[in-house]
Amino acid sequence: DAKTTQPPSMDCAEGRAANLPCNHSTISGNEYVYWYRQIHSQGPQYIIHGLKNNETNEMASLIITEDRKSSTLILPHATLRDTAVYYCIATSVEYGNKLVFGAGTILRVKS
Amino acid sequence: GAVVSQHPSRVICKSGTSVKIECRSLDFQATTMFWYRQFPKQSLMLMATSNEGSKATYEQGVEKDKFLINHASLTLSTLTVTSAHPEDSSFYICSAAGQGRKYFGPGTRLTVT
Numbered sequence: 413d414a415k416t417t418q419p420p421s422m423d424c425a426e427g428r429a430a431n432l433p434c435n436h437s438t439i440s441g442n443e444y445v446y447w448y449r450q451i452h453s454q455g456p457q458y459i460i461h462g463l464k465n466n467e468t469n470e471m472a473s474l475i476i477t478e479d480r481k482s483s484t485l486i487l488p489h490a491t492l493r494d495t496a497v498y499y500c501i502a503t504s505v506e507y508g509n510k511l512v513f514g515a516g517t518i519l520r521v522k523s
Numbered sequence: 524g525a526v527v528s529q530h531p532s533r534v535i536c537k538s539g540t541s542v543k544i545e546c547r548s549l550d551f552q553a554t555t556m557f558w559y560r561q562f563p564k565q566s567l568m569l570m571a572t573s574n575e576g577s578k579a580t581y582e583q584g585v586e587k588d589k590f591l592i593n594h595a596s597l598t599l600s601t602l603t604v605t606s607a608h609p610e611d612s613s614f615y616i617c618s619a620a621g622q623g624r625k626y627f628g629p630g631t632r633l634t635v636t
Contacts, residue, residue, distance in 0.1 A: 448627075455527075455616050455627035456567070499566075508580075510557065511618065511625055513567040 414439040414502035421518040424494075430487040432517050434500030437481040443504040445476060446511065447485045449496040449519075456499065456513075459485065490521045525551045527619045529628035536607055536635055544602045544631045546617030552597035553619035558590075561614040561630075573600045607635045 417435040424430040436445060444463050448456040460467055460474045462483075467474040473486040487494055499516040503509055526549040536542050546556055554575045559567040571592050572580045579592035591603040600619075604611055616630045 446624075450567075453614070453630070453632075455529075455629045456618075458624055458626065461624065497566075508555075508572060509620060509625070510569060510572065512569055513559075515566050 414443055416500045416502055416514055418498070418500055418514065418517045420515065421520070423520050423522060424487075424490045426492060426521055426523045427489055430490040430494065430519060430521070432485040432487075432498050432500075432519065433482065434485070435482045436500070436502045439480050439502050440504065440506075442506060443502045445474065445483050446501045446503065447472070447474065447498065448501065448511070448513075449494075449498045450516075451493075451496045459498075490519075492521050492523060495519060495521045525549075525619075525621055525626045527617065527626045527628040529615075529617055529631050531631060532629065533632045534634070536633070538608055538635055539606055541603055541605045542607055542633060544604075544615055544617075544633075546600045546602070546619065546628055548598045548619040548621060548626070551619075551621040553600075553621050554597060555620040556594060556600040557618040557620075557625070558592060558600075558602050559616045559618065561616060567616060570602075604633065607633070609635045611635050 414436045446461040447459040450456045462474045476483045497516040528547045530545045556573040558570045561567045573594040575594045581587045594600040617628045618625045
């Protein structure tokens with residue numbers, strides 16, 4: 413499965429958009445990009461996933477570059493409750509769809 | 524969304540005893556479940572993949588005789604930490620695959636004294 417690289421931490425003002433980048437330059441054609449977040453001492457929460465096209469749901473938007481080597485998770489209006497560790501993971505059926513977590517990005521939303 | 528539960532949420536046991544952690548998918552059937560361990564201020568580490576009706580597949584470096592996994596039904600997987608030691612103290616999280624994505628349980632905090 414492709415290795416992903418994320419910044420260790422980011423700050424965002426409450427009410428503003430939070431843009432979390434992820435590099436996955438070795439991603440293969442059948443690997444999806446998944447985003448999860450983990451609030452302190454809880455299990456990870458699914459946010460969104462995509463293959464090639466940009467995706468949007470009630471929580472966030474996922475922008476994947478045309479070459480698929482990087483992506484950005486966008487939380488359109490960050491709130492204090494969005495403070496968490498955000499994980500970007502690339503995986504595919506070939507790898508048993510296993511989710512292997514990296515270090516993630518600590519997002520701190522500040523008022 | 525789908526719900527995954529874990530029991531117990533917290534457990535304290537004495538060194539040398541065994542502890543069983545249950546993971547249940549409450550409203551969907553999961554042929555595959557995953558077990559993770561997380562130490563303080565670290566990321567989740569995948570321990571093993573549990574498949575219903577077959578032996579679990581362990582990640583490199585994880586002792587299969589110490590961490591016994593049983594996936595007896597499509598809604599239940601159990602992780603037994605045998606002969607627990609203080610270094611096994613950790614946050615154990617399960618994940619169940621269903622509806623095209625992975626759902627995580629709330630985690631079990633194990634403390635071995």
